[in-house]
Amino acid sequence: MKLDDFDICEDIKKIGYNVLNFKRITDSDALLLWDKAPLPFLGFLASAVKRSKSGNEVYYNRNFHVEPTNVCLFNCRFCSYKRGADSPDAWNYSLEEIETIVKERSKSYITEVHIVGGVHPQHTIEYYCEMIHRVKAIMPWVSIKAFTAIELAYMIEKAGISYEAGLLMLKESGMSAIPGGGAEIFNEDIRSKICPDKGDSKQWLKIHEVAHKLGITTNATILYGHIESVADRIDHLRRIRELQDLHSGFNAFIPLKYRNFGNSMSEIGEVSVIEDMKMMALSRIYLDNVPHIKAYWPMLGKNTTELLLTFGADDIDGTIDDSTKIYSMAGAEDQTPTMSVDELIGLVSKAGYVAVERDTFYNKINL
Ligand code: V47
Numbered sequence: 001m002k003l004d005d006f007d008i009c010e011d012i013k014k015i016g017y018n019v020l021n022f023k024r025i026t027d028s029d030a031l032l033l034w035d036k037a038p039l040p041f042l043g044f045l046a047s048a049v050k051r052s053k054s055g056n057e058v059y060y061n062r063n064f065h066v067e068p069t070n071v072c073l074f075n076c077r078f079c080s081y082k083r084g085a086d087s088p089d090a091w092n093y094s095l096e097e098i099e100t101i102v103k104e105r106s107k108s109y110i111t112e113v114h115i116v117g118g119v120h121p122q123h124t125i126e127y128y129c130e131m132i133h134r135v136k137a138i139m140p141w142v143s144i145k146a147f148t149a150i151e152l153a154y155m156i157e158k159a160g161i162s163y164e165a166g167l168l169m170l171k172e173s174g175m176s177a178i179p180g181g182g183a184e185i186f187n188e189d190i191r192s193k194i195c196p197d198k199g200d201s202k203q204w205l206k207i208h209e210v211a212h213k214l215g216i217t218t219n220a221t222i223l224y225g226h227i228e229s230v231a232d233r234i235d236h237l238r239r240i241r242e243l244q245d246l247h248s249g250f251n252a253f254i255p256l257k258y259r260n261f262g263n264s265m266s267e268i269g270e271v272s273v274i275e276d277m278k279m280m281a282l283s284r285i286y287l288d289n290v291p292h293i294k295a296y297w298p299m300l301g302k303n304t305t306e307l308l309l310t311f312g313a314d315d316i317d318g319t320i321d322d323s324t325k326i327y328s329m330a331g332a333e334d335q336t337p338t339m340s341v342d343e344l345i346g347l348v349s350k351a352g353y354v355a356v357e358r359d360t361f362y363n364k365i366n367l
Pocket of ligand 1: 078079148178180181184220221222223224255256257258259260261263296326327331
């Protein structure tokens with residue numbers, strides 16, 4: 001299919017030509033695409049951008065998560081996971097319990113351990129360094145992708161040291177990448193409504209900027225489909241694109257769809273799969289400088305993930321091994337999220353792409 005085969009107005013056609021010629025789109029182009037471009041055309045453009053970056057390949061990895069605690073200082077209204085320290089559903093694993101969790105999953109083929117949890121008021125940066133150190137002692141070959149910018153800012157500020165010094169301490173303990181969580185939505189007004197007491201957008205962006213300057217690569221996310229407008233989503237993408245222009249430290253961008261089960265914004269409902277397709281496509285088209293866009297299957301479900309591979313995603317995350325509760329507690333389809341490598345490969349192949357195993361840094365793994 002060619003661009004001229006689409007029955008579209010001249011403004012949309014012009015933006016389409018720019019995208020196909022690797023010209024960056026503006027915020028007003030993005031808004032116009034969202035409002036006026038037919039869905040198949042968005043899929044066509046996003047797939048063209050995806051192919052220019054990763055050809056016919058789609059990535060997966062062999063990973064699991066460690067969620068040390070669901071006790072959290074902050075009160076994000078979208079969170080279905082946080083509990084007060086006295087709740088019967090609260091957990092706060094000791095380092096020994098974390099070692100047991102890791103030992104149970106310490107298969108030689110795992111390449112990444114993703115550690116993320118609540119911001120527990122009692123823990124210190126030394127405790128988190130020790131946690132990373134112990135995980136590395138059990139699985140020295142894995143990359144540890146750990147802690148959202150919000151967790152990092154809290155532990156580093158509490159230690160009274162600079163972000164540079166704190167991130168270097170964690171790096172020296174074995175942290176090699178930072179996940180994208182905590183970004184939510186950067187628009188300050190919307191952010192103050194959905195996560196009133198959490199770190200602000202500037203703090204999130206600063207932690208990632210400092211990490212990039214130190215050579216620590218990171219991911220970025222957006223939480224979409226709640227009370228934000230399309231303009232707020234584009235503003236969020238713009239701030240990611242601007243930071244990426246400075247140091248190229250983001251590996252992947254992950255649009256996270258708001259799931260509404262069991263939290264204090266449940267009445268909002270969830271957006272449709274059409275909106276998921278549009279959000280994935282717009283992210284791929286707008287973020288011309290971010291190498292990978294991830295369709296995170298534990299949150300989207302397997303069927304939607306497969307569908308989104310035709311809207312610009314080139315990564316589906318990994319095996320997980322029933323190790324994360326953030327999405328199951330928020331109502332995701334898979335209540336015990338686990339995929340075998342064969343299933344991951346099957347999902348990618350059904351969408352017409354070639355599945356490629358990667359490590360945290362998108363190096364291909366040839367077994
Ligand atoms: O920041 C919490 C989101 C994030 C809900 O970097 C919710 O590879 C939807 O960032 N509905 C944490 N989303 C998880 C995260 C992540 C996940 C997978 C891979 C990577 C990566 C990062 O989860 C939070 C928040 O935006 N979240 N509650 C909810 N009800």
